Amino acid sequence: MPKIELTTKIAAPIEIVFDLSRSIDLHKISTSHTNEEAIAGKTSGLIELNETVTWRAKHFGIYQELTSKVTGLERPNYFTDEMVKGAFKRFVHEHFFSEEKGCTIMNDVFDYDSPLGFLGKLVNFLFLKRYMSNLLEKRNETIKTFAESDNWEKVLPQ
Template identity: 50%
Template sequence: MLGLVTVKTEVLINAPIHHCFDLARNIEVHTQTVWKHTKERAIAGTIEGMINKGETVTFQATHFLIRQKLTSKITEYERPYLFVDEMSKGAFKSLRHEHIFEEHDGMTLMKDILVFEAPFGLIGWITERLILKRYMKSFLEHRNNQLKIRAEELFTDLD
């Protein structure tokens, strides 16, 4: 085995932890906060509302000019601190995404730990390190910043 790639991100959100946790597991919010050019949408499993432990979702999106499907299952769930989704079917050899939430003085620190491995042996290993690691980090950072904007706007509106 050549090894897994790990991508870590974090963002501080000025909103309560329960609010951030629920937004992060909301399927419609997910598809609205990812890059627009991917045209990502949920097509099977839990396709709307909040996903819960044991449930699956299949997303269809275009990455690198190729339409792809990825099916994930929520394998761990501890509201409002953690949920984990793991790929059961898709383009990666393996993919595990930990969503971690911590309270900090009324704000929420949202962390992502994404661990993945591309298929295709040595070619996949090279692609992971030259292209996919940076691409996945940018993807997560964009989504998290969009989620932060939405969470802070919605929380402000609730005051």
């Protein structure tokens, strides 16, 4: 069961960082290189507790669909999304937010199982964990860039 843990320090208020992390619109921006789009469920705005979103994106040259659901949410400190349907055997993505010396500390814990038994473990070892880490790091960098500028106003409801 691979686990990816990332910490990102952001010079912005916790509420802005938290909401940017739940923004369907910002997620589309951060994954534009995969042609990712929300095609069902919540397709724009802020995803809330018990809502789902189905994403369609091109990974490894193949278009794939993945549906996730927000299964826990405590604004502005925490939310969890879990795969309901998709290519993984399972995944749980926990998002933790705290404040420290005027900054927001965003911690991601992405815990997943690859499909296909031993072959999935081999794929994970060879490249999947690195690929997923890069996707999450790019997403977090986009959140940081928007939060630390006035660009957050373009994607968050006023």
